[in-house]
Amino acid sequence: MADQFTEVDRLTETLRESLETAVNRQEDIGRQDVLTRIESVIQTIVIGVSKGEAPVLRVMNRSRWENIRFQKSVGLVLNNVSLVALRCDCPSSATKFALFLKVLSVIYKLVQSDSYATKRDLYYNDLQLFGSQKTLDFIVDDISCLLKVPRRSLHVLATSKGFLSGDLCYLEEDGAKVDCSSSSTAVPVSSNVNGIRNIVSSAKFILIVEKDATFQRLLDDDFCTRLSPCIIITGKGVPDVNSRLMVRKLWDALHIPVFALVDADPYGIEIMYIYKYGSLSMAFEAHSLTVPSVLWLGLLPSDIQRYRVPEETFIPLSQADEKKINSLRNRNYITCHPEWEKEIETMQRLKQKAEIQSLASIAPHFLTRVYLPNKLRYGGWI
Template sequence: MASRAAELFSEIDKLRVQLLLNVEGKTDCQYVEEEISHREILAHIENVIQGIVTSLSKNEAPVLTLPNRSSWANVSFDSAVGLQMSSGSSVTTIRSDCASSVTKFAQILKILSVIYRLVLSDSYATKRDIYYNNTQLFGSQKTVDGIVDDVSCMLKVPRRSLHVLATSKGLISGDLCYMEEDGTRIDCHSRSAAVAVSSNIAGIRNIVSSAKFVMIVEKDATFQRLLDDDFCSKLSPCIIITGKGVPDVNSRLMVRKLWDTLRIPIFALVDADPHGIEIMCIYKYGSVAMSFEAHSLTVPSVMWLGLLPSDLQRLQVPVDALIPLTERDKSKLNSLLKRPYLTSQSDWQKEMELMQQSKVKAEIQSLAAIAPDFLTNTYLPNKLHYGGWV
């Protein structure tokens, strides 16, 4: 393992020399303007590698220390930001001389090496590219995904700044046009097909929209129904976006980008079940695993439009469209009620307590039991008119 580590950061040492050679050909002004953020990232990586070199020079086994991204002990809640990493009290130690962690040690070094090259050359790669560059080392795409996030957290550098892109799974449609970083003009107005969320949200510019609101839709099926019914133009100019369930980072970044740019209301349309509520909370408050990037991923202004547990009673949704809560649902619901952000959301708390009492849940599609077009022609228009949003 020591020889493998030495080989990897010997490679990075060469890149450092290349960086110095590149800088010599630029004026100070050019360097500061074009390379300052790159230089900071490279310096962070070099510091990690220097620590490994120092350990090896002392005949000690190199060790990497990562903040534990799954621990609530490292997270605090700020109502203006959401869940954010506040400390490194809970850490994970990756040792190069331990059989259980030596592979991950090598994987982290490899990804640090790839990132160093990408930043240095101002080029980009997808996480899929990284995986297929060395499938034997990584074993699975999921491993690469997790380590890229670990490295981002360890370096305290936003993932998008590491020049590693992720393939988006989200879709967006409505009153929206923007320019991609490569100059491609994107028009989201088409009612026949949605646009895939960009893989490079940071590169989006020239956003143009007359939308009155943005609506996050939990499920792709519901999103497609709204698209088919031309919802974005019939009621009021708006934007709809879905992360197809638990949202990927790009979908969350896009919602945040829209909020920062347009400053219009953002609503969430999710199933009236613990899973849907948690998905909404990820958009609004963030997740423990990505709390180190809370400032760019959360939108604390997100409002819960529906489907509310209280709607099931108010609208008299047919009993055969309701689903009993499973033990897993009950456990998830109890967990959500203990989350720190619930203390500032008394209305949400009441809705979840009502779900506990009724012991039933319902999908958005359950509204079709009232009428096939009830969601788009009655439910959403009434909700939005009642709130004064349209």
């Protein structure tokens, strides 16, 4: 069985050699440091009020590509960020100003008491005040960005939506042992990935799976043990922060290849890029969220023709798809990967997209017994 994966083994050795000298630049921030930074923000407001000035908070604008710089070894990082002024005397920002201070005060109490809460907890403590979970989530991220600390240092946790399975055991922060090796069930990604320790695994690679349906198919076919020891993880579409943190944590701990299995469509490609290089809104925390070595295992647009996927399973590109493709091709990280760019061009030329499930039209177990084994055996990734 080991001889079947010489290409994966070679890739593993290359990764380990390059990662031995790598330094994780994202440091945990001490509790006192976080408290000091919050106090500094409040002090600035108080001083302004004492001078008869209207209180103002200046937060980074995290929604503009102009504020982002691409760094190949890390991904999307903030660069020359423009600021947005939240004024208490301005009708358009007064509400957000008040919410910002409210959340900041809650975070201060959490850090001071060394206790934790989920974003969901904070939201349900005052539904009417926040109006929506999205509003609260955005403010928490803004505070993390303003204070220049990882979100985990704010003692505010996010509920995870991802799952993982495979050759993996670890301890949670509270000492609970987690065994992900059951072939029939998956383990939810921890809400406190940073607290995970004592990671033990003999996996040869990590496989990121875009969709839960495909993830379940791999579980049903006992993919993690029947083919080769590995770890599979899904963020169920666009990944949440904890799923991204988990992939990064495993990559740092195990130094093994990380592959992505996504649909051959522009949205699948973008999801893969989020794991690899990060996202616009979370660029301020790129150093702990991205895995720049992620490799595209499938489904490649060129695979549609190579494996003679039945045409009736193809889906024509919509106007939204074409718009997304053009958006992707305008991003500077695409040009760093000519092979990826070529695959995107192939999709655009064919004017067709295909889901991973389309491989089942060739044979029910084609994905797990032919497609993936051949890809891993012969180095069919880019």
